[in-house]
Amino acid sequence: MKIVLLGSGNVATHLAKALKVKGEDVVQVYSPNLNHANLLAHLIAAEAINDLNEVKQDADLYIISVKDDAIETVAQSLKQVTGLVVHTSGTTDISVLSAQVKKAGVFYPLQTFSKSKEVSFENIPLCIEANGESELTILNKLAAKISRQVYQLDGGKRKVLHLAAVFACNFPNHLYALANKILNQNGLDFEIIRPLIAETADKVMSNLPENVQTGPAVRADESTLNKHLSMLTDMPELQNIYLTLSDSIKLTLK
Numbered sequence: 001m002k003i004v005l006l007g008s009g010n011v012a013t014h015l016a017k018a019l020k021v022k023g024e025d026v027v028q029v030y031s032p033n034l035n036h037a038n039l040l041a042h043l044i045a046a047e048a049i050n051d052l053n054e055v056k057q058d059a060d061l062y063i064i065s066v067k068d069d070a071i072e073t074v075a076q077s078l079k080q081v082t083g084l085v086v087h088t089s090g091t092t093d094i095s096v097l098s099a100q101v102k103k104a105g106v107f108y109p110l111q112t113f114s115k116s117k118e119v120s121f122e123n124i125p126l127c128i129e130a131n132g133e134s135e136l137t138i139l140n141k142l143a144a145k146i147s148r149q150v151y152q153l154d155g156g157k158r159k160v161l162h163l164a165a166v167f168a169c170n171f172p173n174h175l176y177a178l179a180n181k182i183l184n185q186n187g188l189d190f191e192i193i194r195p196l197i198a199e200t201a202d203k204v205m206s207n208l209p210e211n212v213q214t215g216p217a218v219r220a221d222e223s224t225l226n227k228h229l230s231m232l233t234d235m236p237e238l239q240n241i242y243l244t245l246s247d248s249i250k251l252t253l254k
C-alpha cells in the first residue's frame with residue numbers, strides 16, 4: 001500500500017517503522033520542521049517535505065499523526081485526494097476528517113510512545129473506525145498486519161478509552177516525575193524507586209487495582225498522612241495533589 005505520513009513525531013515514527021517492516025510503502029513524510037521530516041524519512045527511505053502543497057495525490061492511505069489541534073488544518077489540505085485519510089488521535093472525532101475528505105477513518109494505537117523507547121507494535125491495541133465498509137476493511141487488514149489486537153470502536157468508546165488512558169498512563173508518569181523531584185531535593189536517586197514502580201505495574205497485570213491498593217490512605221493511618229502533609233508545606237501544589245489523591249483512595253473504600 002502506498003502511504004503518506006503527515007507528522008514525524010512519536011507516533012508517526014513508531015508507526016512508520018512498523019509499517020515498513022511489514023512491507024508497506026511509506027513514500028512521503030510531512031512535518032512543518034523539515035529537519036524532523038528528514039530524520040524520519042531517512043529511517044524509512046521516504047521523501048521528506050514541509051509544504052502541504054507537495055503532498056503526493058496518488059497515495060492509497062494518508063495517516064495524519066500531528067498534534068490534535070492541527071489535524072483539521074492538515075486534513076483541509078487533503079480535500080482533493082481520493083485515498084483514505086485517517087488520524088491517530090484518541091479524542092478527535094472522525095467528523096473532523098469526513099468534513100474535509102470523502103474516505104475517512106481513525107487508526108488509534110493505545111500505547112504511550114516516545115521516540116527514544118522501542119515498542120513492539122504487535123502487542124499494541126489498535127482501535128479503528130471508518131466512514132464506510134470498504135474503508136473499514138482496508139484499515140482492518142492493515143491493522144492486523146502490524147498488531148494482534150485490533151478493535152473496531154466508535155468515537156464515543158475511543159474517547160472514553162483515551163480518558164482512561166490519561167488516568168492510567170499520563171498521570172502516573174507525572175507522579176513519577178514528582179517523586180523524582182522529592183528524591184532529588186533530598187539527595188536520593190530515582191534508581192532506588194524503580195523496583196517499586198515495576199512491582200506496582202506488575203501487580204495490576206493479575207489483580208484489579210482497587211484490590212491491591214496499599215499506603216497510609218487505604219490503612220487510614222492518619223498520623224502518617226499528617227506527617228507527609230507537613231513535609232510538603234514548602235510545596236503547596238504537591239500538598240494539594242497528596243490530599244486529593246488520598247481522599248480519592250479513601251472514597252474507594254466506602
Ligand SMILES: NC(=O)c1ccc[n+]([C@@H]2O[C@H](COP(=O)([O-])OP(=O)(O)OC[C@H]3O[C@@H](n4cnc5c(N)ncnc54)[C@H](OP(=O)(O)O)[C@@H]3O)[C@@H](O)[C@H]2O)c1
Binds near residue numbers: 070
Ligand atoms: N504519544 C503518544 O503516546 C500517543 C499515543 C496515541 C495517540 N497519539 C496521537 O498521535 C498524534 C501525534 O502525537 P505524537 O505524540 O506523535 O505527537 P508529537 O511527537 O508531539 O509530534 C507532533 C507532530 O505534529 C507536528 N505538528 C505540530 N504542530 C503542527 C501544526 N501546526 N501543523 C502541522 N503539524 C504540526 C509536529 O511537527 P514538527 O515536529 O515538524 O513541528 C510533529 O510532527 C496525536 O493526535 C496524539 O493524540 C499519541
